Amino acid sequence: METLSYKLTQNTLEVVLSGDCILQNLPDGLPEMCLQNKVSKIHIDGKLIKTWDSSLLVMLTYLSEIAAKQHIHIAFTNLPSGVRELLELSKESAPNRQQQIALRPDFLTRLGGFGADMFERIAKGTRFTFDNLKTFFCSFFKTMSTRRVDFLFALEACGPSALPIVLLISFMVGLILAFVGAVQLQTFGAQVYVASLVTIGMTRIMGAIMVGIIMAGRTGASFAATIGTMQVNEEIDALKTMGIPVNQFLVLPRLKALVLTMPILTMIADFAGIFGGAFVAVLALDIPLSEFVKYAVNAWQLRHFLVGVFHALVFGFIIALSGCYFGIECSRSADSVGKSTTNAVVYGIVWMIVATGFITLVFQRLGI
Amino acid sequence: MNKNVIKAKNLSVGYGANVLLKNADFEVKSGDIFIIMGGSGCGKSTLLKVLTGLIEPLEGSFDLFGADFLQTKEKERRQLCQKTGILYQGGALFSSMTLAENIAMPLAQYTQYSQKTIDELVSLKLALVGLKGYENYYPSEISGGMKKRAGLARALALDPEVVYFDEPSAGLDPVSSARLDELMLEINENLKTTLVVVTHELQSIFAIGTNSIYLDSSTKTITAKGNPKELLTNPPNERVAEFLTRGKM
Numbered sequence: 001m002e003t004l005s006y007k008l009t010q011n012t013l014e015v016v017l018s019g020d021c022i023l024q025n026l027p028d029g030l031p032e033m034c035l036q037n038k039v040s041k042i043h044i045d046g047k048l049i050k051t052w053d054s055s056l057l058v059m060l061t062y063l064s065e066i067a068a069k070q071h072i073h074i075a076f077t078n079l080p081s082g083v084r085e086l087l088e089l090s091k092e093s094a095p096n097r098q099q100q101i102a103l104r105p106d107f108l109t110r111l112g113g114f115g116a117d118m119f120e121r122i123a124k125g126t127r128f129t130f131d132n133l134k135t136f137f138c139s140f141f142k143t144m145s146t147r148r149v150d151f152l153f154a155l156e157a158c159g160p161s162a163l164p165i166v167l168l169i170s171f172m173v174g175l176i177l178a179f180v181g182a183v184q185l186q187t188f189g190a191q192v193y194v195a196s197l198v199t200i201g202m203t204r205i206m207g208a209i210m211v212g213i214i215m216a217g218r219t220g221a222s223f224a225a226t227i228g229t230m231q232v233n234e235e236i237d238a239l240k241t242m243g244i245p246v247n248q249f250l251v252l253p254r255l256k257a258l259v260l261t262m263p264i265l266t267m268i269a270d271f272a273g274i275f276g277g278a279f280v281a282v283l284a285l286d287i288p289l290s291e292f293v294k295y296a297v298n299a300w301q302l303r304h305f306l307v308g309v310f311h312a313l314v315f316g317f318i319i320a321l322s323g324c325y326f327g328i329e330c331s332r333s334a335d336s337v338g339k340s341t342t343n344a345v346v347y348g349i350v351w352m353i354v355a356t357g358f359i360t361l362v363f364q365r366l367g368i
Numbered sequence: 369m370n371k372n373v374i375k376a377k378n379l380s381v382g383y384g385a386n387v388l389l390k391n392a393d394f395e396v397k398s399g400d401i402f403i404i405m406g407g408s409g410c411g412k413s414t415l416l417k418v419l420t421g422l423i424e425p426l427e428g429s430f431d432l433f434g435a436d437f438l439q440t441k442e443k444e445r446r447q448l449c450q451k452t453g454i455l456y457q458g459g460a461l462f463s464s465m466t467l468a469e470n471i472a473m474p475l476a477q478y479t480q481y482s483q484k485t486i487d488e489l490v491s492l493k494l495a496l497v498g499l500k501g502y503e504n505y506y507p508s509e510i511s512g513g514m515k516k517r518a519g520l521a522r523a524l525a526l527d528p529e530v531v532y533f534d535e536p537s538a539g540l541d542p543v544s545s546a547r548l549d550e551l552m553l554e555i556n557e558n559l560k561t562t563l564v565v566v567t568h569e570l571q572s573i574f575a576i577g578t579n580s581i582y583l584d585s586s587t588k589t590i591t592a593k594g595n596p597k598e599l600l601t602n603p604p605n606e607r608v609a610e611f612l613t614r615g616k617m
Binding site for chain 1: 417420421422445446449450452454456457458460461462463464473474477478522
C-alpha cells in the first residue's frame with residue numbers, strides 16, 4: 001500500500017499519509033516535490049496513518065522548515081496525537097546556528113580571554129609552588145596536619161615500588177650509552193674510554209633525568225589521579241570545610257616522600273647504568289672488567305655525583321608539585337581526571353628539562 | 369527568641385559574570401531545620417559553597433555565629449569551621465581510610481583527646497547514625513545510604529552547632545531517604561543542632577523543614593521565605609506554588 005498520495009488543486013497541495021509511515025516505506029523527495037509545484041499552501045492529512053516512527057517526524061519537520069523559508073502555508077490535520085505532540089516539542093529547540101554563532105565571542109575577545117586565563121593559571125601555579133615550598137621547609141620546625149601513614153604509603157610508592165623499573169631502564173640507558181659511545185670511540189681506538197663516558201654521563205645527568213622521567217610518568221601521574229579523584233568525590237571540599245590545610249594533608253607527605261627517594265633512586269640508577277655500560281664493554285667490546293672498573297673509578301668525581309643528586313632533588317620537587325597541583329585543580333568529571341594526569345606528566349617533564357637547562361647553565365658559569 | 373546562627377546580607381553568588389543569585393537576605397535561627405530549595409541551576413549548591421567558605425560571594429557578606437565570616441582571619445575561620453559540619457551528596461568520605469579513621473580525623477586534628485577516647489567517640493558517633501560495628505570498613509565496602517550516614521557521623525564528630533547538608537536524598541531509595549530524614553530530625557531534636565539543608569526533594573522538605581527560602585532561577589532572587597508547609601498552603605507566587613506542588617497547581 002502506498003504511504004503517500006497527493007493531488008494539486010489550484011495553489012494547494014493536498015497530501016494524504018496512510019498505512020505504515022515508517023523509514024522503509026516513506027518515499028524520498030516530498031519536500032522537493034512541494035517546491036517544484038510552486039504551491040502557496042500545503043495540507044497534510046494523517047487520517048489513514050496506521051503506524052509511524054521517527055522518520056515521519058523528521059520528514060514533517062523538514063517540510064515545515066522548508067515551507068517556512070519559502071513562505072508556504074502548511075497545515076497538518078488528523079495526525080496521530082503522538083506525532084502532534086512530538087512535532088510541538090521539536091519546535092522548542094535550541095538556538096539555531098546563527099544564534100549560536102552570534103553568542104560566540106569574537107576573535108579578539110577570545111584572545112584576550114586566553115591571555116587573562118593564562119596569566120591567572122601562571123599566578124595560581126606560582127602561588128601553589130611557593131605556598132608548598134614554605135610548608136615543606138616549615139614542616140621541619142613545626143607540627144603539620146600530616147598523617148604519618150600517608151607519608152609512609154607515599155614513601156613506599158615512590159621508593160621500593162619504583163625500584164625495579166628504575167633499575168631496568170637505567171641499566172638499558174647505560175647499555176645504550178656504551179654502544180653509541182663505543183662506535184665513535186672505536187674510530188680513535190679509544191673504546192676503553194667508554195667506561196669514562198658512561199660513568200660521567202650517568203652520574204652527572206643521565207641517571208637523574210631517567211629517574212625523573214620514570215617518576216613523572218609513574219608517581220606524578222599517580223599523585224594527580226589520586227588527588228583528582230578525591231576532587232571529583234568532594235573529598236577535598238570536605239577537607240577544606242573541616243579546616244584542614246590541603247597543602248599539609250595531601251601535598252606535604254607526597255612532596256617529602258618524593259624529595260627523599262629521588263636522590264636515592266638516582267644513586268641506584270647511576271650504578272645500574274654503569275653496570276649496563278660494563279655489560280656492553282665486557283661482552284661486546286672485549287674490554288676486561290678490571291680495565292672498565294679502573295677507568296670508571298678514575299672518571300668518577302664527587303662533583304659530578306653531587307650535581308646528579310642535586311638534579312634529582314630539584315626533579316623531586318617538580319614532579320611532586322606538578323602531580324599534586326593538577327590533581328587539586330582537577331574539575332568534577334572523570335574526563336578531567338584523565339586530563340589532569342596527562343598534564344601532570346607533561347608539565348612535570350617540561351619543567352624538569354627547563355630546570356636542567358637552567359641548572360646546567362648556572363653550574364657551567366660557576367665552573368662546577 | 370532563638371538567636372541567629374547565620375545572617376546573610378545582600379549576598380550575591382555565582383561564577384564570574386554568571387550571577388546565580390543576587391541580593392539574598394536571610395537568617396538561620398538556632399535550632400532551625402533550614403531548607404534552601406529551588407529548581408535545578410538556581411544556585412542552591414553555590415550558595416552552600418559560599419556559606420561553607422569554599423568560594424567567595426560576588427557581593428555581600430554573611431555572619432556566622434555573629435562574626436563576619438568573610439572578614440575573619442585564617443585562624444578564626446578555622447575555629448568557626450570547627451563549629452560546623454557538612455554532609456556532601458556522596459558522603460565525601462576519604463576512600464583510603466576506614467570509617468573509623470574518617471570520623472577520627474577531625475577529632476585528631478582539633479582535640480587533645482587520647483587515642484582511646486577518640487576510638488570511643490568514633491564508636492559512639494557511628495552508633496548514632498546506625499553504623500555500629502562498621503568501624504573497620506572502607507567506604508568502597510558500604511552502600512550509598514551507609515556512606516551518607518557515615519559522612520553524617522564525621523560531620524557530627526566535633527559536636528557542631530550547625531550541620532550543612534548538600535542534597536542529602538540524592539541517589540537514595542525512598543526508604544533510605546526517609547530514614548535519613550528521621551535521623552536528621554533526631555539530631556536536630558536531641559543534639560539541638562541547627563541543620564541547613566539544600567534540597568529539592570519535596571517529601572524531605574515537608575517532613576523536616578521548619579524554615580526555608582526559595583531561590584528563583586528566573587529572577588535570581590529569593591522569592592519566598594518561611595515554613596515550607598505554610599508556603600504550600602499560602603504560596604506567595606506562582607513559581608513557588610508550582611515548585612511545591614510539582615507543577616500540579
